[in-house]
Amino acid sequence: MSCTVRTLFFAAYRDLVGASEMEVEVAEGATVRDLVVELRGRGEPFLRLPEDPAIAVNRTYAGAGEPLRSGDEVAFIPPVAGG
Amino acid sequence: MSCTVRTLFFAAYRDLVGASEMEVEVAEGATVRDLVVELRGRGEPFLRLPEDPAIAVNRTYAGAGEPLRSGDEVAFIPPVAGG
Amino acid sequence: MVTYAAVVHDPIDPGSVLARVGHPEDGAALLFVGVVRNHAEGRAVRGMRYDAYEEMAAQVLRAIADEAARALGTDRIAVVHRVGELSLGETSVAVAVSSPHRAEAYAASRYVIEEIKKRLPVWKREHYEDGGQAWVQGVTPTPTVPISGGGE
Amino acid sequence: MVTYAAVVHDPIDPGSVLARVGHPEDGAALLFVGVVRNHAEGRAVRGMRYDAYEEMAAQVLRAIADEAARALGTDRIAVVHRVGELSLGETSVAVAVSSPHRAEAYAASRYVIEEIKKRLPVWKREHYEDGGQAWVQGVTPTPTVPISGGGE
Numbered sequence: 001m002s003c004t005v006r007t008l009f010f011a012a013y014r015d016l017v018g019a020s021e022m023e024v025e026v027a028e029g030a031t032v033r034d035l036v037v038e039l040r041g042r043g044e045p046f047l048r049l050p051e052d053p054a055i056a057v058n059r060t061y062a063g064a065g066e067p068l069r070s071g072d073e074v075a076f077i078p079p080v081a082g083g
Numbered sequence: 084m085s086c087t088v089r090t091l092f093f094a095a096y097r098d099l100v101g102a103s104e105m106e107v108e109v110a111e112g113a114t115v116r117d118l119v120v121e122l123r124g125r126g127e128p129f130l131r132l133p134e135d136p137a138i139a140v141n142r143t144y145a146g147a148g149e150p151l152r153s154g155d156e157v158a159f160i161p162p163v164a165g166g
Numbered sequence: 167m168v169t170y171a172a173v174v175h176d177p178i179d180p181g182s183v184l185a186r187v188g189h190p191e192d193g194a195a196l197l198f199v200g201v202v203r204n205h206a207e208g209r210a211v212r213g214m215r216y217d218a219y220e221e222m223a224a225q226v227l228r229a230i231a232d233e234a235a236r237a238l239g240t241d242r243i244a245v246v247h248r249v250g251e252l253s254l255g256e257t258s259v260a261v262a263v264s265s266p267h268r269a270e271a272y273a274a275s276r277y278v279i280e281e282i283k284k285r286l287p288v289w290k291r292e293h294y295e296d297g298g299q300a301w302v303q304g305v306t307p308t309p310t311v312p313i314s315g316g317g318e
Numbered sequence: 319m320v321t322y323a324a325v326v327h328d329p330i331d332p333g334s335v336l337a338r339v340g341h342p343e344d345g346a347a348l349l350f351v352g353v354v355r356n357h358a359e360g361r362a363v364r365g366m367r368y369d370a371y372e373e374m375a376a377q378v379l380r381a382i383a384d385e386a387a388r389a390l391g392t393d394r395i396a397v398v399h400r401v402g403e404l405s406l407g408e409t410s411v412a413v414a415v416s417s418p419h420r421a422e423a424y425a426a427s428r429y430v431i432e433e434i435k436k437r438l439p440v441w442k443r444e445h446y447e448d449g450g451q452a453w454v455q456g457v458t459p460t461p462t463v464p465i466s467g468g469g470e
Contacts, residue, residue, distance in 0.1 A: 011369050011441035012453045054459045056439065059374035061459060075371055075439070079456030082368075082375075082399060082440030083352050083411050083431060094217050094289035095301045137307045139287065142222035144307060158219055158287070162304030165216075165223075165247060165288030166200050166259050166279060181333045184349070190406060193355035196348065196427075197336070203345035203418065254342060266355065268431060275348075276424055 001028035003070035005035065012078045016048040026068060032057065033064040035074060049076060084111040086153035088118065095161045099131040109151060115140065116147040118157060132159060169235050170244040171227035173220050178248050178257040186244035187264035194268035196275045200259040202252045206302070210295035216258060218249045219287035230281040240265040240274040247288060258290075284308075321387050322396040323379035325372050330400050330409040338396035339416035346420035348427045352411040354404045358454070362447035368410060370401045371439035382433040392417040392426040399440065410442075436460075 039046045054077040122129045137160040184197045231243045244262045265271045336349045383395045396414045417423045
């Protein structure tokens with residue numbers, strides 16, 4: 001069993017990855033942490049992402065242990081600089 | 084020898100004294116303190132003024148020991164409430 | 167450093183006070199607006215009269231703005247205080263500050279309004295809904311005159 | 319308590335943001351305006367691009383305004399953040415607050431702008447006079463993801 005999440009990359013992370021969004025398959029019951037490990041495990045360019053990026057799941061900041069469900073929107077949030 | 088100063092009364096002090104300005108004669112070398120004592124010595128309505136009002140001499144806040152010269156503008160400043 | 171300070175009788179347009187500050191190097195601007203509100207210590211208010219020792223107030227206002235600019239590293243400050251009869255919702259004071267960074271703008275803005283409350287020779291008389299009126303209790307500006315003490 | 323929060327593409331008119339606050343009970347209003355300045359860490363800047371995770375930014379902005387209103391006793395807060403290409407001097411963010419007394423207005427205004435800097439999913443890319451450009455170094459929003467640690 002697996003589930004598919006929609007990952008988003010913004011600003012510097014979009015530049016690093018070379019894409020602004022991507023569908024990723026993770027195992028049933030995977031957490032945010034598992035997703036990041038899975039992606040970085042693919043090597044370049046994903047290895048350029050930090051090991052512990054800030055993440056938002058469905059538009060809310062989420063901890064590494066947050067479980068993912070199919071259809072979730074998982075955003076990789078570079079250090080913010082609004083204002 | 085004496086000198087004449089122009090005293091000003093604002094807001095609540097003007098209401099207490101019943102006048103907004105008045106010429107007062109004080110002795111040569113008199114200080115702000117001497118002026119207040121002189122005025123309060125005249126009894127009502129001047130006794131209604133506090134013994135230690137805030138005072139401005141020539142538009143600058145002045146201490147009790149500030150000496151007065153003829154022609155000085157001496158303002159009795161009630162507690163302020165700008166803003 | 168550019169400061170502007172005025173005591174005025176006509177209505178204040180806060181936007182035009184804000185327009186007096188700002189500079190290509192400034193990333194932050196802050197506008198404080200004091201308005202006549204409809205209540206004071208539990209009493210309904212229908213208006214306010216501001217009296218001032220105008221010649222001195224203009225000088226004190228300028229001194230406050232200059233102090234804030236010098237001490238707090240802001241390069242532009244404009245402050246305007248109104249006197250006369252004001253209706254509810256009308257602006258009594260507007261303070262505009264701009265500076266390269268926001269911390270200085272907040273500090274300078276707050277300094278100006280707090281010093282106004284402590285030192286500006288202005289008084290206000292509240293007109294209450296019930297028909298009464300009274301001078302608003304104020305703050306004694308320093309230096310005070312220790313009349314009862316001897317010597318200086 | 320009334321709050322307004324928006325992420326916009328069109329230019330911000332700070333006066334119209336200020337006009338969203340104010341109430342007969344309020345004696346103080348405060349408007350913060352962030353503008354694009356001509357320098358950053360010693361480099362001459364000619365413009366700035368603001369990117370955002372727009373759907374989330376709108377939510378976060380509203381949450382920040384609501385927190386400020388609830389925690390700080392202000393009754394009205396309006397905040398607007400712009401995204402897209404901005405020229406020097408253009409407004410990137412405007413925060414308006416009104417409250418019965420000034421202390422709450424200053425506290426709420428500062429809270430909103432500081433939380434924006436900490437949490438709002440917005441990024442800026444500086445365009446330099448010399449032709450270069452770079453993402454502005456930002457602040458990592460919390461909670462972070464401790465990938466390397468085991469368990470939760």
